Amino acid sequence: MPNLTQAELMQLREDISAEMLMIQKFAAYANMCNDQQVKQVITNVQRTHERHRDILMRHLMAAGQGMM
Amino acid sequence: MTHHMEHAGQGVQMHQMQTAGGANLLTDKNILSDCLASQKFLAACYNHAVTESANESLRRDFMGIYQEEQNNLKAVFDVMTRQGWYNLNYANPQDIAQVQHQFQQEMAQGGQPQNFTAQHQYQANVPAQQFNQYGVQAGQFTPHHHPGFQQPYRNW
Secondary structure: OOOOOHHHHHHHHHHHHHHHHHHHHHHHHHHHOOOHHHHHHHHHHHHHHHHHHHHHHHHHHHHOOOOO | OHHHHHHHHHHHHHHHHHHHHOOOOOOHHHHHHHHHHHHHHHHHHHHHHHHOOOOHHHHHHHHHHHHHHHHHHHHHHHHHHHHOOOOEOOOOHHHHHHHHHHHHHHHHOOOOOOOHHHHHHHHHHOOOOOOOOOOOOOOOOOHHHOOOEOOOOOOO
C-alpha cells in the first residue's frame, strides 16, 4: 500500500511547485532591490523556501518506496 | 491552481518590464508587496495542506512549514513597517465601543442570539468599507487581507 493519500499527493505537487517558483522569484527580487535590509530579508526567506522544497521532496521520494 | 497561474503571470510580466526598458521598474516597495502577497498565499496553502494530511509525519512537516511561512510573512511585514510602506488602519473607537456594548448585552442576556433589530442597527451604523471580524473585506482574496491593511499599492 502506498503511504500517501491522493489528497496528500496533490498537496505535495502543488506546494513543491509553489516553493520552486518562489525560490526563483525571490532570487530575482534579491538581485533587483536596492536597500540592504530589503535584500537581506528576501534572501533569508528564499533560503527557507529552498529548505521547504527539500523537505517536501523527501516526502515525495519516500512515498514510492515499499510500494511495489 | 488559479493562484499558481496568477503568480506565474506576474513573473513573466516582471521579466518583460525588466528587459524592455533596460531599467528596473519595480521599486523595493513593489517587490516587498509581492513578497507579502506570496507569503500569504503560501501560508494559506500550508494551512490547507495540514487539514488534508492523514500521514502523521507529513502533517507534522506541513505544520512546521506553515509556521515558518507565517514567520516569513511577519519578517516581510516588519521591514515594510520600518520603511513606512505599510499603513495600519486602526478601528474607530466608537465602533469598538459599539461592538463591546453589543456583546456585553448579549452575555448579560444569557448568551442568547441577538434579535434582528439590534443586529440590523449594528450593521447600519458600520461604514460601508468596514473590515469584518477577520480583518478581511468580504468577497475578495487579495494581498490586502492583512488586518487593517490600507491599499497604497495597486488593485489586483
